[in-house]
Amino acid sequence: MPVYKAPVEDTMFVLYDVLKMESYGNLPGFSDAPRDLVEAVVSEGAKFCEEVIQPLNVVGDEIGCKRNEDGSVTTPPGFKDAYKQYCEGGWLSLAFDPAYGGQGLPVTVNAIVGEFLSSANLAWGMYPGLTQGAMAALHVHANDEIKSLYLPKMATGQWTGTMNLTEPHCGTDLGMLRTKAVPNGDGSYRISGQKIFISAGEHDMSDNIIHLVLARIEGAPQGTKGISLFVVPKFIPGADGEAGKRNPVSCGKIEEKMGIHGNATCVMNYDEATGWLVGQENKGLNAMFVMMNEARMSVGIQGLSQSEVAYQNAVAYAKDRIQGRSLSGPKSPEKQADPIIVHPDVRRTLMSIRAINEAGRALVLWTALQADVSHRSEDAAERQKAEDHMGLMTPIVKGVLTDLGFDNAVKAQQMYGGHGYISEWGMSQFVRDARITMIYEGANGIQALDLVGRKLGAHGGRAVMAFFNEVGTFCAQSKDDAALAPFVGSLSKGLKDLQAATMWFMQNALAKPDNAGAGSTPYMHLFGLVAMGFMWGRMAKAAQDKLAEGADERMTAKLATARFFFEQLMPESSVYLARVTAGADSMMALPAEAF
Structure with a gap:
């Protein structure tokens, strides 16, 4: 049976010794979150995830969600009770506006x-995450009333x-969507259409499900300029604000998926739903992008x-499994x-995964802090700089960490040999669950195109120049x-390579856009690597400072991992x-019929 221990110590090291979170104390909310409070919240969150959520991971994978004859969906055993405990603990509203109960x-x-x-149970965590x-x-x-x-x-x-974005005939190209909205004359609309791949679209864990739906109002322009966003509740709130009349929105089926079986991925049908x-x-994408970027x-x-x-x-398996003798x-x-x-x-395999995990965690926390600043x-000026960072790093965090996350899950599975391919060891679930992260919320090729095509040149390259x-x-x-x-010598070489790749795009992509498309994914990974x-440079410096203060062997291990990276x-x-500077010629040489 797989195990999980939340990396609390590593997280606190990054947060306070590397990123100096206490220096943000002038920001609203930070002054109310001193280190001892943050550490208590993080520790209690770790305990909840380890003891309540993680034991349900295999259950969710093996049993999955069930669609009933009336269209309702039953989540795996234990999911609903765990969600109740999660809500009672106030976990869902940690960072939300106090004006609305956060x-x-x-x-x-x-x-x-x-x-x-997500480490404890990716499928379960998607319900509150959405x-x-x-x-x-x-x-x-939304307006104040909503x-x-x-x-x-x-x-x-x-x-x-x-x-609710995707439809059977359109994924990334939302300008093709057909779901329509007809005004009722009282400020509401009748929403009709079908959406697919809707995570947590129907389930039994809450009293109501609030769908945010992209649709086109009758007479609106074609393409993305004619898309609006609507709030469509499963149950229409009554005069008392409680869930009331059933809205004609239903789950037509649950998708049979490779992984995340514990999450109800639904086909949703809207039949003149209010x-x-x-x-x-016609500004729906602007609103939906807030959710999409989150x-x-x-x-x-x-x-x-x-x-x-x-x-x-x-790691646990490698320490326990005996095979062969040391060279x-x-x-x-x-x-x-x-x-x-x-x-x-x-060791090469395990150190590769470890080095990426620790750097990836630091990158996520650095970017999350910029979200707070923004x-x-x-x-x-601080807000602008933070917003620039967020815009630049969002496709990198999404694209690079999910590509590497899947690769690392496969590498970890490899450590088990044949046992890794057997379901009872649990490694195959991590591989299957990790695979979807490279696809949803914009497949990673789209993230790379977003980075190269939009983010690099935004505001005259202000964000990328600030990073350099x-x-x-x-x-x-x-x-x-x-x-x-x-460490610095190696990082400097990586930075020069990234700058050279960026300059190559400037010189070769405008006249020949295929060069940008051909080099976008390797460029995204180059940027993520740097x-x-x-x-790692910042963590190594912090680790050295801690060792000088008499820290334990954890900091020695940190420096060894930095050296490996x-x-x-x-x-x-x-x-x-x-790969970036090779351009698009060989990639585009074959006519389509030659494939």
Whole structure:
């Protein structure tokens, strides 16, 4: 049976020793979240995830969700009770606006608990995760009446939320959607159409489900310029604000999926269901992007989470499984063989996963802190810089951490040999669950195109130049530190490769756009590698400072992992650069009929 232990100590090290969270104390919400409170929340969240949520992971995978004859959906055993405990603990509203029942803690704290939840049980964590995204969209774009009606009950978890974008004939190209909205004359609309792949679209865990639905009002322009967003509840709230009349929105079927069986992924049918406009007519994508950007960050965290839990189980197995003898002589002479963790190639695999997990966690927390600054700072320049960071890093966090999360889950499965392919060991679930993170909320190829096509040139390249400057400044300030010099040299080389790839796009992509498309994915991974290298540089510096203060062997292990990252992983920057600068010619040479 798989196990999971939330990485509380590593998280607190990154939060306070690397990112200096206490320096954000001037921001609203941070002054109410001193270190001892944050540590208590994180520790209790870890305990809840380990003891309540994680034991349901295999149950959810094996039993899944059931659609009943009346169209209702029953979640796996234990899911509903765990959700009740989650709501009673106030976990859903940690970072939400206190004006609507939230606790107002930093978004960063919520991101930490989100990682723990997804590691413990990815399918279960999607239910409250989607609700938080829906709350964010309503909070920004809905009118006061809608916010007052829906947000307090969503904050308590009494009502949950979804987002409905995809239709059978259109995925990423939302301009093709056919779901229509007809005005009723009283401010409401009749919503008709079908949506697919709707996570948590129907279930038995809450009293009401609040669907955010993209649709086109009759007579609206074609394409993305004619899309509006509507709130469509499963039960229409009555005069008392409680769930009342059943709305004609139903689950037509539950998709049979490769993984995340514990989450009800539904085909949703809208048969003149009553909905209300969120925000302005024909500006639905602007509103939905609030939820989508929240979701993309959350999905990046999901990729990290599956890598982390798979790694923990692979390490436990490698320490226990005896096979062969160490190349340098027996390490357990009293046994028939040595544990496989003595073998260099096993170490290579485990260290690769570990190095990415720790850097990925730091990158997520750094970006989450910028989200807090962008929402809470009273300084316009600080907000702008934070918003630039968020825009630049969101496709990288989503695309890179989910690609690597799946790869790492496969590598961890490999540690088990044939046992990894047998379901009872649990590794196959991590692989299957991790796979969806590369696809939903915008497939990773789309994330790469977004980065290259939109984010690099935004505001004259302001965000990417700020990132280059920050990494370059760190390297310049650290190059004379003898202990950091080997790390800084490797990071500097990676940064130069990233800058060269960026310049190549500027010189070769405008006249020939296929060059941008051909190089977008390797560029995204090059950027992610350098960003993680920057995190490792900062973590190595913090670890050295802690050792000077008399810290324990955890900091020695941190430095060893940093060394591995810079020696074994950072050199891949030159490979990514070569792929970017190869251009599109060979990629586009074959006519379609030759495939």
